[in-house]
Amino acid sequence: MHDHAATHDHGCGGAQAAIARAERLCRERDLQFTRLRREVLAAVAGQTRPMGAYDIAEALSAPGRRVAAVSVYRALDFLTEHGLVHRIASRNAFVSCGHSHTDGAGLVFLICRNCGTIDETTAPEVEDQLGRTLAKAGFKPISRILEVEGECGACLSRPAEA
Amino acid sequence: MHDHAATHDHGCGGAQAAIARAERLCRERDLQFTRLRREVLAAVAGQTRPMGAYDIAEALSAPGRRVAAVSVYRALDFLTEHGLVHRIASRNAFVSCGHSHTDGAGLVFLICRNCGTIDETTAPEVEDQLGRTLAKAGFKPISRILEVEGECGACLSRPAEA
């Protein structure tokens, strides 16, 4: 392991990378990476915590411009469909994807109860075991969500920082 | 395998069992298993698919009696807190617990995309692997959700039943 740094590259610098990746992907697949989609992705990628759709709408709105939640949802649909953003079901919120994986398969989200940061990793061994378990149960998986809530390493290192 | 029947014992007969288990548990812990809580549990346990809180409220309401969603939420809070009912995060809905586990740990929910049935199992091997993965990442887990969407064995056996 230890593409750990890679899994952490949200957070400002990561936004640039995420957008660059999105542009490349959209060029490859002949998709439209429009202004709104870019802005929604930028907003999400600029955070290490998940953002709600309404948070995003507010963040993109300005005195002269109002972005409605419905527009954000549409952009998020596009972005999640192509794996650029992930939905955190336990929070009704979204994070930008830190990987360049082809599919949403095998992802694990680590949600820190203390600082709210979301870390995204893959766990092939867990996937393998899960696949075997599902096969034994006669269940054919299509998609899955695996979200773990707890305390992240950073928060465990410095116990009492508010 | 093939405690499969056991994992399936929602579904009408299972409602009786679920309520019996709940009564026992509440007696042991000196909790109040009130009429509303019993009815909410019965409603959820009588289904193999997850029910939304508003669905439950409607199911319990009758010409002479209106059960508000907020009451259902309170009952569900109680039931989930004591492991009698589980929340399906990906559906914003609830299913009755088919096990008598002490804790919500290690559960896997199998959600059939075709028939909507939810099957609940445990997967110790997956748990073990996940625990190791989290330890390596320096993350201390407190709770987790693992929900798999796909096609259940029953639906795979009879491909074209509407």
Place this chain on the structure above:
DNA sequence: GCCCGAGTGTTACGATGTATCATCACTTCC
């Protein structure tokens, strides 16, 4: 009787997500 606590009913509200229709930009085909 009185108080107190847990559960419930009721109303209102906030937060999340979707349906519908109009508009705009761009392409294609005539």
Place this chain on the structure above:
DNA sequence: GGAAGTGATGATACATCGTAACACTCGGGC
């Protein structure tokens, strides 16, 4: 050039999910 089609967006309304606040009831203890 102009008509028609397609995909994205704007705007309004609506549906669903969840919670806050307060009043009421019912039991037990004093």
